[in-house]
Amino acid sequence: MSVTIKDIARASGVSYSTVSKALNDSSLVKPETKRKVVETAKALGYTPNLSAKNLVSKKSRTIGLVWPSLDRVALTELVAKINNIVTEKNYFMILSVNAADHAVKMFESFQVDGILLFEGGIENQLPPLFSSSVPIITYGVARNGHPYPIVDVNHKAAISKAVEHLVSLGHKNIHYIGEDSHADKRQYQKWTGFQEAMNNAHLPVNQTDTKGLGWYDGYLAAQKVLGQESLPTALISGSYDISIGILRAVKERHLRIPEDLSLVSYDNIPQMASLETALTSVGVPIDSLAETMVESLLSLIETKDTAHSTKRLDPEIHIRKSTSIV
Amino acid sequence: MSVTIKDIARASGVSYSTVSKALNDSSLVKPETKRKVVETAKALGYTPNLSAKNLVSKKSRTIGLVWPSLDRVALTELVAKINNIVTEKNYFMILSVNAADHAVKMFESFQVDGILLFEGGIENQLPPLFSSSVPIITYGVARNGHPYPIVDVNHKAAISKAVEHLVSLGHKNIHYIGEDSHADKRQYQKWTGFQEAMNNAHLPVNQTDTKGLGWYDGYLAAQKVLGQESLPTALISGSYDISIGILRAVKERHLRIPEDLSLVSYDNIPQMASLETALTSVGVPIDSLAETMVESLLSLIETKDTAHSTKRLDPEIHIRKSTSIV
DNA sequence: TCTAAAAATAACAACGTTGTTATTTTGTTT
């Protein structure tokens, strides 16, 4: 049986409503009484009952993070960052690795004030419009008919930074390995962004569809590319996981990076630097991603502003060991 | 304003207590009324208020998972598995990546029924004894004075499986790279377990202290080992992250795995198979880990049994591409 | 068709907290 404000009231000889006010540092209670109450609360090991609090206040100072694809390495670091920021702003964060619908339902039951939704897994389908009045922000891809405000990444800019970097190193035969999916807008932006960037540089467009986003998809696609008679001098990969697959295929063919082949990967995450081969990569720094997401959500919560806005963030390039002059 | 049982009551013309019973499928209400109520509930988009439920029932059917070191890849997969099992058993799971004390406090406020605590980060210190009455199970290392039931891994058995495997391949000069920490019992078990296993095999004991568990620690230690005049024919690494560092050092010296050097890694996780070099590894399969943890916790919750038990699980070896005959 | 039991529903207290309203205590002015 845990200790409640009534226990504190009894122990300190005041009414429970006074205890409530004292613990909330209200100006309605005498400093001395306040001290006494706070003291006995600590002595008894009081933990406030959030269920009761939420019930009466209809606020929980909690945000829920829906993270259905726990396995995508890129996001782990992002979640940690988001958690830090949320904590800093004096909110709680709870996390669900369940599918979006289940998770949102559960979070609503928990009375969260807002939800951060990582579009995961089956990225090609729009997140369902939950019958929810809880503010939701998604980390995904801007597109028509999307029901919620989105934090997105300027994928075209990212790809063109990758191309520019390689061109500046003298590369002319650059090959893109990624998913050619019309359904997944995020991949589609990268795919067509590559074409535009190469056109701008007056270079021929070569790309291979991975038909998926896992490391094995990247592995198969890389095998195909590296099996051709004339090899590219540089590769651009559409995601961290695909890069992992590429690395493996490259190794099996006894090619060296960057001596025989340069590689630029997607996703700017710390893991890039700790791989067997540290990868040059493009992507939005997770710090700004995290900050933008949390701030968007909190302002949505606090202002109840329903303006359906999209924020598109600008990527950076980090040059590591996987790219060199031709 | 979200819809409550009172709204449903009004809409379906019964009392709210009847609605409550109907929604809980109580035998006290006529099937027909039940149907009507359930229908209008769905029509109105009712979401039960867990705060209210928990307040009155003092149960939340929720377990909290404390996971302070989100970055340790090995655990991601485990968390996903745990979540599946928990969901299967009709509980909710919420997750905190905060430090243990903060997280436990928060979970208590949320009225969770039990807590799963991954000992993280600073592994050498005992988790503090929280003034909590909530059942807690830790995933950590059995040791004296540990305040909670533990799910642990038989590290000695794991190391000896690794040694046996290498010996069967003809290796005699086996080197262990891991942390020699008296404070961190988990590492200590591996460290001394290696000595025992080698003694049993009548082989000389060679090991190098990484002085840490990050990939860079492994990298430095591997550099030292590989810089010696006579190289071992096989390495055993104390953790996934250390293996990553070893791989990098091996690559820089233009050695090949397994042709020039065999490597057995710790931690049996899927990532092992997707690395540039698929690693032979030892460890407890995450499925059984997850299952054991959840079942221990739920039985603790449901029986209120406070027997302070330790469960030590047996590891398996998975042979992949990083080991071969001498 | 009346009565008694059974079935169905309604009413109400309780969970731990906050905010509002009512009461008591303290302090100030005369």
Next chain:
DNA sequence: AAACAAAATAACAACGTTGTTATTTTTAGA
């Protein structure tokens, strides 16, 4: 020291739900 205002505290309703008790309706037996 009486009168009044201000300050401090207490009392109470409410939040949405469940479980218990009270009331009403239905059913069955004579």
